[in-house]
Amino acid sequence: MIATDTRKVKEILPKVKVEEDAESLYQEDSGDTFWGGFQYVIGGIIVLLMTLGIGTFVAMIIIDDGGGLDNLFGFICFGIFGIIMLGVGCWLLSTGIYNTRVAIKLTPGRIYFKEWPLKQNDIFEFTYRRRAKVPLHLSGLTAKIICKEVATYQQGTNTRTVTEKIYEQELERVEHHSREDFISHTWVWNIPPDAPISLSVYRNEIQWSLVVGVEFLDFLNDTSEFTLLLNPERVQ
Incomplete structure (x- = not known):
């Protein structure tokens, strides 16, 4: 069990919060809360x-x-x-x-990782964890990396925003056929060397996200979404 009494909050980007505990960094999906x-x-x-x-x-x-x-x-x-x-x-x-x-029925989803932000041509290893408040029949887990470009244009007096998906990779699907009260799995993503870096400037954004899907036989399927920050490749 990961301790949280020594955690610190690190603000990376607006609306992106990464926290630190005694063992690793983690990010929580705020959309999974009761509030x-x-x-x-x-x-x-x-x-x-x-x-x-x-x-x-x-x-x-x-x-x-x-x-x-x-x-x-x-x-x-x-x-x-x-x-x-x-x-x-x-x-x-x-x-x-x-x-x-x-x-x-479920606590908010979390991903745990060792390094932040991510780098081009690097390896991103993360563990997804989520606890069921009552045992549920889990059938599978999915994970998907998505990159979108959001551009805003001015056409006369009208403002138009266009969102285009420029990268998508589905990671290994994990099959489960058991009743669980604790969900956990680790994935590895090999980040492409030419992956677009995260960007947030006037009228243009490059947004990276990780979407983890949880599938049940006896309950509603659900997804957790996390914002990723990708920086240029390290210079050796």
């Missing part, structure tokens, strides 16, 4: 209530004005807006319920 799921639920409820309130207000105005084509046009416009907002609210609510259910 994260609860926030989605609250957000969904707020959006749905706001949509209902605005809809009631608009309907009362139309009724008071006695209808008419102008009011009908406004009602149609609000109807389209309301449908969009209902979709957003339902998505937030369903996502929050899903995340909350997962957080009740």
Whole structure:
């Protein structure tokens, strides 16, 4: 069991937090927490209530004005807006319920590693660990390395953001057919020498991430996502 009483927080990049304990560095998926799921639920409820309130207000105005084509046009416009907002609210609510259910049964996923940040043409060995609060029937683990380029363009008065996946590698799939209360596996990724380095400048970003999937036979499948930071190759 890794001790955490001596851990220190190292801020690498905005929204990227790597912590250190007595044995290694680790990163935790903040999206796996109960509070994260609860926030989605609250957000969904707020959006749905706001949509209902605005809809009631608009309907009362139309009724008071006695209808008419102008009011009908406004009602149609609000109807389209309301449908969009209902979709957003339902998505937030369903996502929050899903995340909350997962957080009740599983602790947040973590990856443990020895070196940070990563380097081109190096080896990244990491161990994924996650604890089930009750034994669950695990069927498999997956891991995927993804690199995306996010570019923002200005077209007249409009701003357009384009995201393109420029690298993806699936690591070895691990098969399990047992009931587990502690999930752990180690993968190794050979980092290409020409892999794009992490970048965050005005209107352009290179984002690396690691996505670990956990598959169960008797519970919801879930993923943990971690942000990676890739620097240029070491100079010998």
